[in-house]
Amino acid sequence: MKKILLMMLLAFSLLLVACTPTDGDKDNDEPTAQEIFEAKFQFLEDNNYELEIKVTDHQALDDTVVMMYFDGDIVKYEDGSYVAYYDNSESQSKIHVKQGDTYAISDADFDEDGLLYYGFEFEQFSVNNATSYLMKQDQYGSLDTFIGLEGEVTGINSLQVRVNDTHVTEVIFNIVVGETTYLVTLTISNVGQVNLVLPA
Amino acid sequence: MKKIMIAIFLSMMLILSFTPSVHGANDFRFDIENSERRYVQGIEHIKRNGILTYNEQSFSQYYNYIGVNIKTTDYSLVASDNYRNFEWGMSNMRAHIATAQQRFPHLEFVAAVNGDFYDINNTGRASHTHVVNFEVKHRGLNNPGGRNAIGFTDDGDMVYGNPTFLGQHLNILNEYKELKMRMKIDRINQLPQNDLEIAIFHQTYANEIPADYDKVVIKASDLKSDAGGNINYSKGQLELRTTDAVTVEEKTFVLVGKAFQDEDLIIESDTILVQELLGNGFENARNVIGGGWQVVKDGVVQHDVFNSLPSGDMAHFRHPRTALGQKADGTIFFIVVDGRDPLAGKYGVKYSELGELMKLHGAVNAFNLDGGGSSTMLLRNDATGEYDALNSLSDGTIRSVSNGWLFARGDIEPAFIEIPYPDTRTAFEAPSGLYVDNDGIFHFTGHSEHMEYILMINGRETYLTKETLPMLMAPGQYEIQVRIKGNSEYATSPFSESITYNIHQNDVRVILDLFRNLAQGK
Numbered sequence: 001m002k003k004i005l006l007m008m009l010l011a012f013s014l015l016l017v018a019c020t021p022t023d024g025d026k027d028n029d030e031p032t033a034q035e036i037f038e039a040k041f042q043f044l045e046d047n048n049y050e051l052e053i054k055v056t057d058h059q060a061l062d063d064t065v066v067m068m069y070f071d072g073d074i075v076k077y078e079d080g081s082y083v084a085y086y087d088n089s090e091s092q093s094k095i096h097v098k099q100g101d102t103y104a105i106s107d108a109d110f111d112e113d114g115l116l117y118y119g120f121e122f123e124q125f126s127v128n129n130a131t132s133y134l135m136k137q138d139q140y141g142s143l144d145t146f147i148g149l150e151g152e153v154t155g156i157n158s159l160q161v162r163v164n165d166t167h168v169t170e171v172i173f174n175i176v177v178g179e180t181t182y183l184v185t186l187t188i189s190n191v192g193q194v195n196l197v198l199p200a
Numbered sequence: 201m202k203k204i205m206i207a208i209f210l211s212m213m214l215i216l217s218f219t220p221s222v223h224g225a226n227d228f229r230f231d232i233e234n235s236e237r238r239y240v241q242g243i244e245h246i247k248r249n250g251i252l253t254y255n256e257q258s259f260s261q262y263y264n265y266i267g268v269n270i271k272t273t274d275y276s277l278v279a280s281d282n283y284r285n286f287e288w289g290m291s292n293m294r295a296h297i298a299t300a301q302q303r304f305p306h307l308e309f310v311a312a313v314n315g316d317f318y319d320i321n322n323t324g325r326a327s328h329t330h331v332v333n334f335e336v337k338h339r340g341l342n343n344p345g346g347r348n349a350i351g352f353t354d355d356g357d358m359v360y361g362n363p364t365f366l367g368q369h370l371n372i373l374n375e376y377k378e379l380k381m382r383m384k385i386d387r388i389n390q391l392p393q394n395d396l397e398i399a400i401f402h403q404t405y406a407n408e409i410p411a412d413y414d415k416v417v418i419k420a421s422d423l424k425s426d427a428g429g430n431i432n433y434s435k436g437q438l439e440l441r442t443t444d445a446v447t448v449e450e451k452t453f454v455l456v457g458k459a460f461q462d463e464d465l466i467i468e469s470d471t472i473l474v475q476e477l478l479g480n481g482f483e484n485a486r487n488v489i490g491g492g493w494q495v496v497k498d499g500v501v502q503h504d505v506f507n508s509l510p511s512g513d514m515a516h517f518r519h520p521r522t523a524l525g526q527k528a529d530g531t532i533f534f535i536v537v538d539g540r541d542p543l544a545g546k547y548g549v550k551y552s553e554l555g556e557l558m559k560l561h562g563a564v565n566a567f568n569l570d571g572g573g574s575s576t577m578l579l580r581n582d583a584t585g586e587y588d589a590l591n592s593l594s595d596g597t598i599r600s601v602s603n604g605w606l607f608a609r610g611d612i613e614p615a616f617i618e619i620p621y622p623d624t625r626t627a628f629e630a631p632s633g634l635y636v637d638n639d640g641i642f643h644f645t646g647h648s649e650h651m652e653y654i655l656m657i658n659g660r661e662t663y664l665t666k667e668t669l670p671m672l673m674a675p676g677q678y679e680i681q682v683r684i685k686g687n688s689e690y691a692t693s694p695f696s697e698s699i700t701y702n703i704h705q706n707d708v709r710v711i712l713d714l715f716r717n718l719a720q721g722k
Contacts, residue, residue: 053715055708064708068716077716080677080700081635100633100643115718152710177707184711 034122037133040163043191044118047072050190051115055175056183071196085198096199103199116143117161117171117186125161135159135173152177167191228556229253230261240579241310242275243268243607244533247590249545254553259518260545264577264590265561266311267533268607271356277532278304278606279332279487280312283324285422286451290324290600293576294587300606303333304613306662311607312578312587313534314522316490317347317570318602325427326602328490329363331478334615337424337433339365339476346493348567350524351485354612358526360494360565363482368432368474370398370455371616375469376654376685376692379616380623383459385474391456398457400474402431403448411445414460418472420451434474438466464622486615489603495523495555496566506551515551520575520594523554524605525563533561534605536577540594573599613663614652619688628684628693636680636701642669644682644696652685656695675705 031039043049051068069076073089083098086108095108124142125133135143143156159173171186235248246265251258268275282291282299291299293312300309317327329340329349340349344362351359368385386397389405391413401409403423409415420436434453440446441463448454453474459465466472482488493515495502506515520539526532535557539548549557551568558566573595578587589598619625631653633645646653646667653664657678664682671678678701686692704712 053712055711057705057708064702064704064712066702066712079712080702082702097638098635099637100635100645102633115715152707153714175711177710180707182707182711184715186715 033127037122037125037127040161040166040168041117041120043167046192048192048194049188050194052185052187052189054185054187056185058181058183069194069196071194074196074198076196085196087198098199115186116156117168120161128160131163133161133163135161154178227254227256228553228560230557230560240582241308241609242273243311243579245579245590252549252553252557254556259547261549262538262544262546262592263535263557265533265535266313266577266579266590266607267527267531267561269356269529269531270352271530274609274611275310275607276307276354276356276609276612277352277487278307278309278608279315279330279489279603280606281326281330281332281337281603283337283424286420286424288319288323288325288424288602290318290320290602292598292600293578293604294598295600296604297578297587297606300608304608304610305660306613306664307608307610309606309608310580312576313524313536313605314570314574314576314599314601315604316602317492319427324600324602326490329478329482329488330490330603331482331485331488334486335433335435335473336475336478338426339363339432339478340490344490348491348494349482349488350491350567351482351488352532353484354486356530358532358565359481359485359488360567361480363488364479366477366479366483368400369477370400371473371475372466373471373473373616374619374623377471377615378619378686378692380470380619381465381621382618384477392458395458398455398459400434401448401454401456402434403450403452404429404431405448408445408447409454409456412443413456414458415442415444415446416440416455416460416466417442417446418453418455420453423451423453432476434472436472438468438470438472441466486612489605491524492568492570493551494565495551495568496525496558496563499559499564501552501555501559503552503555506555518548518550518553519572520546520548520591521554521571522569522575522577523558523566524569525558525561525566527562528564531562533563534577535561536575536591538592538594539575540572541592544592546592570601574601576601576604611663611665614685614687617686617688619686619691623691625686625689625691627691628686630694631682631684631696634680634682634696634699636671636699640671640703642671642680642701643667646682647684650684650687650690652687654683654685654692656681656683671701671703673703675703675708677702 047070049070053066055064066079075086077084085096087094093108094105096103096105124139125135128134140157153175155176157174161168162170168188173184174181175184230250230252232248232250237246244267249262252261270276278300280296280300282295283289293314297309297312319325326338328344328347330338340363348360349362370383370385371379372381374380383398385400387399389401390399392399417440418436419439420434422435423431424433425431446454509515518539521537523535537549538546554568575591576598577590579590581588628647631644631646636642644667651665655662655664657680679698680701681695681698683695684693
């Protein structure tokens with residue numbers, strides 16, 4: 001009987017040894033919340049996507065929609081039939097504006113920071129749920145400084161980042177101009193699918 | 201006997217010496233108490249008051265003058281009304297301006313003055329001729345008495361007197377408002393007597409038009425009748441082509457004749473206009489309205505004419521007055537004299553005094569228009585965009601009148617251009633290269649030798665003679681196309697490709713500029 005008990009103990013021990021996790025096991029590879037957050041912004045390194053900018057006027061119940069396309073150093077801006085390309089490949093950026101059947105080229109001085117979400121850090125947000133993050137209340141001051149608010153735009157608030165499995169899909173926030181608040185929805189799509197060529 | 205003759209002679213001389221001068225021109229004087237002059241978009245405005253002395257009578261008078269040379273500037277005179285379709289009507293001059301702006305969106309209306317006498321107690325029909333942009337809505341009176349018609353050609357020439365009537369004519373205008381065909385109407389409410397004749401049947405014709413005749417039934421968009429109930433202006437579009445018997449329904453008219461066998465002669469997109477062809481110089485007048493007596497003729501005030509009028513005639517009474525005058529250099533001006541307010545020193549004038557005032561301001565020819573409570577002179581206030589009344593309104597408010605004159609600036613769109621039928625012209629190529637620059641100026645490439653364009657913005661057409669245009673419009677989305685207007689040699693081009701121009705309200709523009717600038721950083 002004693003032998004049987006010893007055998008069973010040995011067998012359990014072996015079983016336990018066999019079941020002990022090792023360094024290479026899955027549980028040890030779970031990404032942290034910060035890593036998940038940062039992964040959603042990874043696409044910005046390639047800088048290839050479409051961006052719809054929608055400005056909603058709460059009072060007029062009116063939406064204004066313009067499109068931007070990003071492909072590396074080239075950015076295209078479309079507002080109705082107005083089309084402009086921005087070329088940031090050289091130290092002196094250029095702007096190509098469609099004028100009828102041709103494009104007028106001129107030098108341009110751009111803000112070096114890029115759109116506000118290029119600088120988002122995990123610490124600035126609270127995790128709302130698996131698909132959205134909310135900017136912490138104490139972070140708006142730094143955000144205002146980051147995008148260099150001046151003149152008529154006086155502030156941004158209620159900023160939410162929405163994500164899907166792979167990347168950020170929407171950045172939604174209020175923007176205050178004078179005393180009027182507008183809702184801005186930045187919708188990101190076609191990641192990696194944009195192919196821009198500067199006009200000849 | 202000799203003594204008696206001498207006594208009679210002396211008595212007559214004595215009587216004659218105390219009779220006021222009937223000519224009186226020599227004793228006309230206007231002693232200015234206040235006079236202000238300014239220019240509003242090139243229109244000269246004089247506001248003046250003083251003592252008018254004429255025929256040994258002196259009265260305080262207030263009047264306003266507006267004038268501009270329509271030969272040397274981009275100003276023209278446009279006849280105004282606010283008639284609804286199938287009716288005449290009366291409206292105040294501000295409503296006239298609004299209607300004119302709808303009709304001619306490419307013109308800028310700066311000033312307005314009331315026009316002809318009219319049927320004030322009933323229909324609002326103008327007493328005499330009324331032509332707007334070559335459309336003869338009222339041909340005028342057969343026997344106008346002391347009335348005149350005054351019109352203006354595109355060269356700025358003033359035509360006056362009375363038009364002759366050359367008969368009702370059928371005008372077939374294509375979709376571009378080019379004159380495809382003009383044919384004299386041979387019979388009204390009577391069948392054609394041979395294969396060459398054409399006839400028109402109006403809704404006043406109660407019988408059936410028999411079968412076998414070629415007929416075109418036109419659905420009317422407007423009909424205008426004279427005081428006798430005769431329809432002298434008919435406008436509409438093709439409803440039906442038939443040889444069956446028809447009766448004329450309300451708001452339709454029927455054209456009958458062998459010519460209408462040709463199915464291409466009148467098609468759905470054509471506009472059919474049946475109206476009087478005017479003669480005596482009025483055939484070239486784009487805008488015409490009626491007026492009253494000529495108060496200055498070839499530089500002479502018509503005192504003799506006025507003195508010959510019965511003592512009860514309006515000529516001999518002081519009232520607010522409106523007059524139109526033409527100077528030797530082509531300047532057209534209006535004077536509106538205040539009246540019916542003696543406590544304020546506003547007595548109004550008689551015809552002779554009005555004539556003297558017009559001559560004082562250089563009129564070679566001048567005409568009395570409707571006066572009294574109808575006298576109205578409006579001038580745009582550049583600060584507010586509203587039209588301010590310059591004269592004292594004797595009714596206390598702007599009276600609703602039948603028609604009037606507007607000073608308008610801008611290019612005059614060619615109208616009734618005669619084209620060949622069948623139309624064998626080749627079309628201009630469509631303009632290209634449309635864009636709006638960063639300063640909001642619209643550009644395109646058209647035809648350097650024929651710079652007449654139709655610009656269409658959100659479905660609304662306007663005439664253009666330049667290849668640039670400031671887009672001074674309210675925030676919104678605008679679909680823009682342009683085409684080259686045809687002439688006798690080339691047909692109208694197709695429309696260009698459309699562009700979309702967004703004008704954002706200021707806040708939205710600020711937001712978009714912010715993101716646009718930020719986005720360029722990457």
